[in-house]
Every structure is written in structure tokens, then in C-alpha cells.
Amino acid sequence: MNSDVSGEVIVVGGGVIGMSTALTLAERGRRVRLWSRDPVDRTTSAVAGALWWPYRIDPVERVGPWSLRSLRRYEEWAARPDETGVRMVEGVHAGTRLAGLGTWAAAVTGLRDTSRGLAARLPLLDMPVHLRLLREEAERAGVVMEARTVTSLDEALAAAPAVVNCTGLGARELVPDLSVRPVRGQLVVVRNPGVRHWYVSADEGSDATTYFFPQPGGLILGGTAEEDDWSLEPDPAVAAAIVRRCAAVRPEIAAMRVLGHRVGLRPARPTVRIEREVTATGRVLVHNYGHGGAGVTVAWGCAEEAAGLVEGVAGLDA
Structure with a gap:
């Protein structure tokens, strides 16, 4: 049975990447359904240590801007730590020096070389609390959460004119993409x-x-x-x-x-994949996966880029 609802976007995957993408789309006025096999507190994101920092992720030239977009969100949320799970905490990256970082580091307030390493005051997220916040904010924005195990992305493409694939490791089988x-x-x-x-x-x-x-x-x-x-x-x-x-x-x-x-x-994945495909039937599939251990760090920059690739899809309301 085809349950196509004109104008909707389906986001597949309910971790921090899927949640941030769904919320970004809803904030831009889209009607969004989020399909996730697991509750948010049972996704890979829920067990993350969750210190903001670009770590083991490429392409380097895009990671910096993505990370900074996320940093600004977390800095705002850190004003309400009990509610959001985000705190700004001091610490040290031992063995790291400012000179070894990318140009993005100039936009991070307070980074400084010390005898112990690179000192910084960065967002540290309590992920169970933060993921609950994202779910609540998404629901308030109108995102419809659906518990659903997806065995093929074609299921989502049959149900909406645009789909965003935020399935993380699941993309290995669903795309399929064996580089994940x-x-x-x-x-x-x-x-x-x-x-x-x-x-x-x-x-x-x-x-x-x-x-x-x-x-x-x-x-x-x-x-x-x-x-x-x-x-x-x-x-x-x-x-x-x-x-x-x-x-x-x-x-x-x-x-x-x-x-x-x-x-x-x-x-x-060797590099994060944020890419748009148009199917033979004219449906749009946007990929947003392969973030390794830096999903929390780049989530909001990647969500904005992925949401931008949904723009202009036929059948979507403005």
C-alpha cells in the first residue's frame, strides 16, 4: 500500500544526525516524519562520550565549518545545562598544539597552548539528557516520530517525495555502501x-x-x-x-x-557522505551519514547542508 503524503520529508535514522536533520527541516517549515528502529536512548549516539571536537573525520575542509555551526548551537544550549545536557567544561588535549589545527580553530574562543597540551573550554554533552531534549524539540516543531525497521530505502521513497538517509552504520546494507x-x-x-x-x-x-x-x-x-x-x-x-x-x-x-x-x-567512512540523488521516478534521496566518532561535533552543520539539498524538491510545500 502506498502511503505517500504529498509535501512530507521522511528522515530515516533516529540518532543525533537524524534528530538534528529532522529538527532543522521542521524549523524550515517542512512537514517531517522520522523513522527509527530504536528509541533515541538506545541509538549509538546515546553511549557517546560526547565532547565537541573534530576527531577522525574527513573531508577536513568541510569538517571545520560543520563543526563551528554545531558549536554555536551548543554554546547557546549551555546556558540551560540541566534542561539541555550541554555544559561548557575546561580541559586539555594532551599532545595537541594550536599550530597543528585547521583554520576553524581561530573561531573557537579560548584555545591556548600550555605545558600540558592544548587547553580549551568546550561543550560536553550528557547524551541521554540531550537526546531527550532533541526529541522533545522535534516533536514541538511538528516532527512525527515513528518506530519502524527499514529494510530498504525504497520503502521511504514510496511514501514521500524526499527522503534523508541518516542511518549511520545501517547505510552499509541499506544503500548499500561497503565503505561504511x-x-x-x-x-x-x-x-x-x-x-x-x-x-x-x-x-x-x-x-x-x-x-x-x-x-x-x-x-x-x-x-x-x-x-x-x-x-x-x-x-x-x-x-x-x-x-x-x-x-x-x-x-x-x-x-x-x-x-x-x-x-x-x-x-x-573515508569521508562523510552528504549527497543528493534523484531516482528514476523523480523522488529525491539525500544521504547524511559516515560521521565516525564526530557525529555530535558536526551534527548541526551537516543537518543544515542536508536540509539545503532537500530544497526545491517537486511536491514539497514551501
Whole structure:
């Protein structure tokens, strides 16, 4: 049965990329339905450490502008942290220097070189709270949320003149796009011994990184970046290694009680794909996926670009 509703846009995928895209389209006056297999609190986005920072994502020349668009949103939301889950928090990127960053860094207030690394005051998101905010804001804007498992993008294209594919790792099968690959991230949540600042020491040549983020529910310790690993089960040996690395920076972490473990699969791709296709029937399919571990960082810039590719589609109301 064809349930085509003239003038609607269907966004497929309910993580931070799908939510931000749906909300952006609704803010531009579009009628939007969002199809998601999982509730927002069970998407990959829900387990993200969620510090704003362009990390392991290309193309570099586009990532900067995308990231800055998101940064401005988060800076506004940080005025209401309890409601939005966004706080501006001080921290250090160990081993990083200003001279090694792109031109986008000039637009980030307060970045400065120190003896420990690059000091910064950046958005840190409590993702369960923030994703609930996005869902509530999208619903207020008129986005209709539908729980739906999509086995083919043709299902959405049969139901609306324009579809935005925000399926992340699911794009590997749905497009299909075999260049989309999982990068497994494992985190440990411990009781916070009083750490107030975040810390990151990332080696892009290694699958192990060291970071900790103070969140309302505990101190988030990380992490890993294991390519082509599909396992969602926490590995006890990996968890122990994460705690050891973080405790080498802040020794008091070693004695803290473990509150939980998180595992997520980042949807990595050689470059982010934001692209428009026109089908043989004249329907428009816009892709917005492949953001790796930087989905939170680039979400709003990518959402605006993807929404712009929907403009002018026949059958859509202005």
C-alpha cells in the first residue's frame, strides 16, 4: 500500500544526525516524519562520550565549518545545562598544539597552548539528557516520530517525495555502501573522585586512547577505536586497560567503584557522505551519514547542508 503524503520529508535514522536533520527541516517549515528502529536512548549516539571536537573525520575542509555551526548551537544550549545536557567544561588535549589545527580553530574562543597540551573550554554533552531534549524539540516543531525497521530505502521513497538517509552504520546494507565500517568504542563509567575537567590524549595511529569526561552520572573513562569490530559486549580486559591508562593521569581513579560499561559502534567512512540523488521516478534521496566518532561535533552543520539539498524538491510545500 502506498502511503505517500504529498509535501512530507521522511528522515530515516533516529540518532543525533537524524534528530538534528529532522529538527532543522521542521524549523524550515517542512512537514517531517522520522523513522527509527530504536528509541533515541538506545541509538549509538546515546553511549557517546560526547565532547565537541573534530576527531577522525574527513573531508577536513568541510569538517571545520560543520563543526563551528554545531558549536554555536551548543554554546547557546549551555546556558540551560540541566534542561539541555550541554555544559561548557575546561580541559586539555594532551599532545595537541594550536599550530597543528585547521583554520576553524581561530573561531573557537579560548584555545591556548600550555605545558600540558592544548587547553580549551568546550561543550560536553550528557547524551541521554540531550537526546531527550532533541526529541522533545522535534516533536514541538511538528516532527512525527515513528518506530519502524527499514529494510530498504525504497520503502521511504514510496511514501514521500524526499527522503534523508541518516542511518549511520545501517547505510552499509541499506544503500548499500561497503565503505561504511564499524569502529568499536568501549567506555567505563566510574564514581567521580572529584574530577572537574576533561582530559584527552589521542593517538590517531592507535586503537587505544585515553580520556575522561566528568558527567552528572559519573566519570566516563575511555577509550578504544577498534576498526571492523562488531562486538557490543564489554571486554573486561579492555575495561581494565582503560582504567589503568586513566589512573596513570589521575591516580585517584584507580580506587573508584565501576558503575557501568558502554560499547558503541561508530559509523566510519573515508569521508562523510552528504549527497543528493534523484531516482528514476523523480523522488529525491539525500544521504547524511559516515560521521565516525564526530557525529555530535558536526551534527548541526551537516543537518543544515542536508536540509539545503532537500530544497526545491517537486511536491514539497514551501
